[in-house]
Amino acid sequence: xxxxDPPRKRAVTMRDVARQAGVSQSxxxxxxxxVDNGIPIGEETRKRVMEAVEALGxxxxxxAGSLRGQKTFMIAMMIADIANPFYHPMVRAVQDVAxxxxxxxxxxxxxxxxxxxxxxxxxxxRRPVDGVILVPYHLTEADIDRLIARTGAAVxxxxxxxxxxxxxxxxxxxxQAVFExxxxxxxxxxxxxxxxxxxxxxxxxxxxxxxxxLEAMRHANLPIYPEMFEIGDWSTASGEHAMQxxxxxxxxxxxxxxxxxxxxIGAMEAAQNAGLRIPEDVAIVGFDDIPPASWVRPRxxxxxxxxxxxxxxxxxxxxxxxxxxYTGTSRRYEVKCRFVKRESA
Amino acid sequence: xxxxDPPRKRAVTMRDVARQAGVSQSxxxxxxxxVDNGIPIGEETRKRVMEAVEALGxxxxxxAGSLRGQKTFMIAMMIADIANPFYHPMVRAVQDVAxxxxxxxxxxxxxxxxxxxxxxxxxxxRRPVDGVILVPYHLTEADIDRLIARTGAAVxxxxxxxxxxxxxxxxxxxxQAVFExxxxxxxxxxxxxxxxxxxxxxxxxxxxxxxxxLEAMRHANLPIYPEMFEIGDWSTASGEHAMQxxxxxxxxxxxxxxxxxxxxIGAMEAAQNAGLRIPEDVAIVGFDDIPPASWVRPRxxxxxxxxxxxxxxxxxxxxxxxxxxYTGTSRRYEVKCRFVKRESA
DNA sequence: TCCTTATATGCAATCGTATGCGGTAATTCG
DNA sequence: CGAATTACCGCATACGATTGCATATAAGGA
Numbered sequence: 001x002x003x004x005d006p007p008r009k010r011a012v013t014m015r016d017v018a019r020q021a022g023v024s025q026s027x028x029x030x031x032x033x034x035v036d037n038g039i040p041i042g043e044e045t046r047k048r049v050m051e052a053v054e055a056l057g058x059x060x061x062x063x064a065g066s067l068r069g070q071k072t073f074m075i076a077m078m079i080a081d082i083a084n085p086f087y088h089p090m091v092r093a094v095q096d097v098a099x100x101x102x103x104x105x106x107x108x109x110x111x112x113x114x115x116x117x118x119x120x121x122x123x124x125x126r127r128p129v130d131g132v133i134l135v136p137y138h139l140t141e142a143d144i145d146r147l148i149a150r151t152g153a154a155v156x157x158x159x160x161x162x163x164x165x166x167x168x169x170x171x172x173x174x175x176q177a178v179f180e181x182x183x184x185x186x187x188x189x190x191x192x193x194x195x196x197x198x199x200x201x202x203x204x205x206x207x208x209x210x211x212x213x214l215e216a217m218r219h220a221n222l223p224i225y226p227e228m229f230e231i232g233d234w235s236t237a238s239g240e241h242a243m244q245x246x247x248x249x250x251x252x253x254x255x256x257x258x259x260x261x262x263x264x265i266g267a268m269e270a271a272q273n274a275g276l277r278i279p280e281d282v283a284i285v286g287f288d289d290i291p292p293a294s295w296v297r298p299r300x301x302x303x304x305x306x307x308x309x310x311x312x313x314x315x316x317x318x319x320x321x322x323x324x325x326y327t328g329t330s331r332r333y334e335v336k337c338r339f340v341k342r343e344s345a
Numbered sequence: 346x347x348x349x350d351p352p353r354k355r356a357v358t359m360r361d362v363a364r365q366a367g368v369s370q371s372x373x374x375x376x377x378x379x380v381d382n383g384i385p386i387g388e389e390t391r392k393r394v395m396e397a398v399e400a401l402g403x404x405x406x407x408x409a410g411s412l413r414g415q416k417t418f419m420i421a422m423m424i425a426d427i428a429n430p431f432y433h434p435m436v437r438a439v440q441d442v443a444x445x446x447x448x449x450x451x452x453x454x455x456x457x458x459x460x461x462x463x464x465x466x467x468x469x470x471r472r473p474v475d476g477v478i479l480v481p482y483h484l485t486e487a488d489i490d491r492l493i494a495r496t497g498a499a500v501x502x503x504x505x506x507x508x509x510x511x512x513x514x515x516x517x518x519x520x521q522a523v524f525e526x527x528x529x530x531x532x533x534x535x536x537x538x539x540x541x542x543x544x545x546x547x548x549x550x551x552x553x554x555x556x557x558x559l560e561a562m563r564h565a566n567l568p569i570y571p572e573m574f575e576i577g578d579w580s581t582a583s584g585e586h587a588m589q590x591x592x593x594x595x596x597x598x599x600x601x602x603x604x605x606x607x608x609x610i611g612a613m614e615a616a617q618n619a620g621l622r623i624p625e626d627v628a629i630v631g632f633d634d635i636p637p638a639s640w641v642r643p644r645x646x647x648x649x650x651x652x653x654x655x656x657x658x659x660x661x662x663x664x665x666x667x668x669x670x671y672t673g674t675s676r677r678y679e680v681k682c683r684f685v686k687r688e689s690a
Numbered sequence: 691t692c693c694t695t696a697t698a699t700g701c702a703a704t705c706g707t708a709t710g711c712g713g714t715a716a717t718t719c720g
Numbered sequence: 721c722g723a724a725t726t727a728c729c730g731c732a733t734a735c736g737a738t739t740g741c742a743t744a745t746a747a748g749g750a
Contacts (some may be wrong), residue, residue, distance in 0.1 A: 064706035
């Protein structure tokens with residue numbers, strides 16, 4: 001190899017096209033962005049330019065464009081865990097909407113860590129984007145305000161209401177759905193001792209579902225035992241562990257609700273490994289309705305979230321702002337959940 | 346609302362920092378990229394600059410940096426389907442490696458479509474990146490050559506050998522693993538009629554696994570029936586459909602091998618919905634060993650791919666090139682598969 | 691004292707694109 | 721036929737950063 005410099009290919013630039021077409025670089029720019037500028041372009045010139053573009057295989061450099069112009073043609077999306085199927089339809093929907101507008105999507109997962117979320121904010125400040133989609137677990141409203149202030153990006157958020165002028169929010173009715181599910185366990189299935197597998201995060205989804213769980217228990221006048229609450233980290237393994245703890249109790253719960261399906265599936269594993277039958281010995285209810293929920297046996301009873309619809313709603317609201325179609329104040333959308341009864345409860 | 350212009354916050358620039366610190370903009374640049382330039386910086390100046398950076402909360406604009414400088418601090422990764430768990434550890438590994446180098450990762454999924462893969466190439470030409478990680482199903486070597494020629498990016502590819510100077514490849518020993526699995530079905534389990542659920546793509550993984558399947562059958566001197574071959578699209582639904590077709594045969598297969606776990610799980614669903622017992626009535630073997638493979642009942646027998654290791658290997662090879670640590674010719678890495686016997690066969 | 695060397699900083703060009711403004715040729719009009 | 725438009729197009733600057741080169745100051749040597 002010796003000293004063979006890497007063949008750093010110079011990209012084809014507008015100037016190359018201009019030279020080839022015998023026009024100035026600014027004319028090329030105008031031809032490419034033809035969308036009715038005040039300035040008309042000669043038919044002959046336009047044709048020569050387009051031929052040169054074709055011949056050289058020119059593609060504009062979006063980085064350069066976003067430096068001079070305003071638009072970066074990129075949005076960023078922050079999710080907690082790319083391995084959680086709940087996010088997949090959402091991501092896919094966002095990407096689909098973005099693609100129709102010729103936008104790229106940068107996905108960052110935070111591993112449910114505050115550190116990860118802060119890193120994301122920083123990263124978006126360093127590499128400006130036109131819009132941001134957030135599924136925050138730790139970010140406060142102040143953090144998001146700062147993000148907007150520093151980048152000027154439009155923002156769509158799931159599950160946390162932001163009062164900022166430039167942010168829209170999408171809500172699920174998690175609380176109602178959880179209330180319905182727990183009430184059903186109590187009234188229709190006669191459960192009294194219900195275990196709860198939650199998470200630590202004090203904001204957002206985890207906390208709201210916990211509140212709804214407590215509400216349902218209180219509403220049924222059932223006692224609330226501290227040992228019926230276990231903390232996980234949204235992962236299957238943590239759900240498994242939580243269930244093991246429950247099963248080691250003198251009086252284990254007869255039903256268990258986990259705030260997401262992955263933990264519910266983990267709980268099922270633990271119960272079955274302990275030789276218990278589901279739902280006869282212990283009933284299990286999850287949240288999300290990810291595809292594996294209907295692959296396991298018995299199939300998991302759960303609360304379905306319309307992940308694709310959530311993603312689509314967020315993306316469309318975002319792009320209305322990004323494209324300047326909407327410039328008003330904060331909007332709020334609601335996406336309904338629905339309780340899906342299967343065999344695990 | 347009327348005509349309230351959106352408050353397009355001007356970002357804090359180097360010039361702002363320079364003004365605040367009472368130095369020139371180029372000095373700020375040198376302080377920030379201090380990594381032993383030939384040019385020394387006064388201790389006093391450095392301190393003033395850093396204070397100004399701190400005070401203003403300055404972050405460099407990476408887009409601007411990548412215009413003048415060389416590095417974009419971004420790599421792109423192309424996968425077929427973000428919803429396929431097989432890719433998750435890979436993506437995660439790539440992101441982890443990237444993060445240690447302060448790089449961002451752009452993920453694009455192609456839905457297994459050639460169109461999607463071509464779109465990705467175009468997108469990378471438009472928005473230059475320092476490196477590209479590919480899991481191609483349709484891209485030819487010529488396509489990849491073109492990508493490198495146009496962008497100068499370093500490239501790491503899974504499963505397809507690229508002879509280009511600037512590309513490394515990672516291989517699994519899929520063929521051996523499939524051969525082993527099928528031979529085991531034949532010799533240890535006595536299967537003779539084995540169904541195969543494959544895919545259309547003529548390159549890469551799908552085709553190699555098909556070849557290995559045929560090889561194993563021939564090696565055992567078993568006849569090969571055309572009706573024992575079904576085509577899916579890697580999805581659970583397509584696996585389900587394929588199995589339904591098998592089951593409608595006069596002589597259905599006694600065992601079925603699917604080229605990925607999602608289709609295998611779909612096949613299980615179809616078999617169980619038809620009232621068959623697994624593995625007694627029909628044995629099922631998959632490929633990948635995604636987490637749901639051990640959630641289904643019976644647990645899925647499959648060939649495990651070390652997805653995280655693959656991602657890690659690709660990313661590390663890539664960054665050796667991106668950072669200029671390695672500038673030699675194409676390298677090739679192999680990552681072993683292993684056959685995991687569980688209850689479905 | 692003057693010239694060299696080392697040290698520290700600023701100037702200005704540059705990356706690829708967008709765009710306000712001015713300039714030229716063609717056209718219209720009185 | 722001369723003047724005022726109109727239709728097109730190029731010049732030059734800006735975006736925010738990097739970097740080669742020049743410059744200014746201090747230190748050192750003869």
